[in-house]
Amino acid sequence: MRILVTGAAGFLGSHLSDRLLADGHTVVGMDNLLTGSLDNIAHLRANERFQFVRHDVTNPIELPGTLEGVFHFASPASPIDYLKLPIQTLKVGSLGTHKTLGLAKAKGARMLLASTSEVYGDPLVHPQPETYWGNVNPIGPRGVYDEAKRFAEAMTMAYHRHHGVDTRIVRIFNTYGPRMRASDGRVVSNFIVQALRGEPLTVYGEGLQTRSFCYVDDLVEGIVRLFHKGKADPVNIGNPVEFTVRELADIVRRQIGSKSQIVFEPLPEDDPKQRRPDITRAETELGWKPAVKLEEGLQRTIDYFRRALAA
Numbered sequence: 001m002r003i004l005v006t007g008a009a010g011f012l013g014s015h016l017s018d019r020l021l022a023d024g025h026t027v028v029g030m031d032n033l034l035t036g037s038l039d040n041i042a043h044l045r046a047n048e049r050f051q052f053v054r055h056d057v058t059n060p061i062e063l064p065g066t067l068e069g070v071f072h073f074a075s076p077a078s079p080i081d082y083l084k085l086p087i088q089t090l091k092v093g094s095l096g097t098h099k100t101l102g103l104a105k106a107k108g109a110r111m112l113l114a115s116t117s118e119v120y121g122d123p124l125v126h127p128q129p130e131t132y133w134g135n136v137n138p139i140g141p142r143g144v145y146d147e148a149k150r151f152a153e154a155m156t157m158a159y160h161r162h163h164g165v166d167t168r169i170v171r172i173f174n175t176y177g178p179r180m181r182a183s184d185g186r187v188v189s190n191f192i193v194q195a196l197r198g199e200p201l202t203v204y205g206e207g208l209q210t211r212s213f214c215y216v217d218d219l220v221e222g223i224v225r226l227f228h229k230g231k232a233d234p235v236n237i238g239n240p241v242e243f244t245v246r247e248l249a250d251i252v253r254r255q256i257g258s259k260s261q262i263v264f265e266p267l268p269e270d271d272p273k274q275r276r277p278d279i280t281r282a283e284t285e286l287g288w289k290p291a292v293k294l295e296e297g298l299q300r301t302i303d304y305f306r307r308a309l310a311a
């Protein structure tokens with residue numbers, strides 16, 4: 001297949017591109033490099049089945065030739081990014097999704113939308129099944145991301161129902177791995193980088209909020225399965241093993257052998273108190289569940305950051 005990946009120079013987009021190329025597909029990687037980096041796809045430049053196009057997908061996309069698949073992964077995705085880039089975040093989720101769906105419709109391509117556990121907001125149902133409608137503050141600081149993705153889901157379903165486009169929606173839960181940026185701001189990268197630098201680990205609030213962390217290779221496997229065998233209804237992909245942020249800090253310190261202190265900083269506004277995917281749908285429809293344990297995935301990520309920080 002010839003497949004377009006938007007956000008191809010980002011953390012997930014680059015891993016997804018690697019996987020699609022390894023599966024024998026041809027990949028057009030698109031990115032405006034707002035939060036992505038060419039370093040993430042430097043190893044693909046020599047691959048003749050990979051083409052990079054620098055483009056902002058909130059503008060019309062003109063792509064000559066046939067296209068069988070679209071993966072819409074372009075978006076700021078870290079809380080510090082979407083707080084800094086609120087309008088771009090809203091635009092890429094709304095206008096960008098509209099443009100990629102329009103392209104998929106014109107080309108007769110299947111379209112997979114990268115959505116997020118943030119559609120559940122600060123959830124009142126735990127763990128979160130796909131049938132839960134969420135608890136989102138539309139005008140809070142995270143609203144720009146949460147509502148953009150909720151709009152993107154609505155737009156994707158409208159193109160599916162109204163135009164008959166073959167669509168998929170993946171709701172991605174916290175994911176980590178190599179190629180996260182040292183300054184990404186996410187908890188896993190922050191803790192690893194802080195511990196490696198011998199700096200204090202910044203725990204927000206009391207650290208009693210929970211998250212479940214999925215290793216990037218597991219996530220990509222789930223997404224590829226969803227693309228090939230799934231249906232239009234959203235599917236949660238994430239790791240259902242839940243940790244408090246405080247527990248994560250201890251695990252990272254232990255694994256690095258770090259003596260870093262823990263410092264407590266204010267909890268960001270609307271920070272979800274708990275989050276864990278119900279992955280029954282992914283298990284039954286896709287035969288998918290994560291295989292990489294936290295310690296193993298963390299080790300690979302720590303090894304990556306050791307090299308990245310030394311470079």
Ligand code: UDP
Binds near residue numbers: 186
């Ligand atoms: N967090 C933290 N210290 C950090 C970064 C994040 O305690 O240096 C917390 C954050 O408040 C949240 C959780 O870790 O409760 C996960 O944050 P992240 O930004 O990784 O993703 P989120 O799930 O909030 O989108």
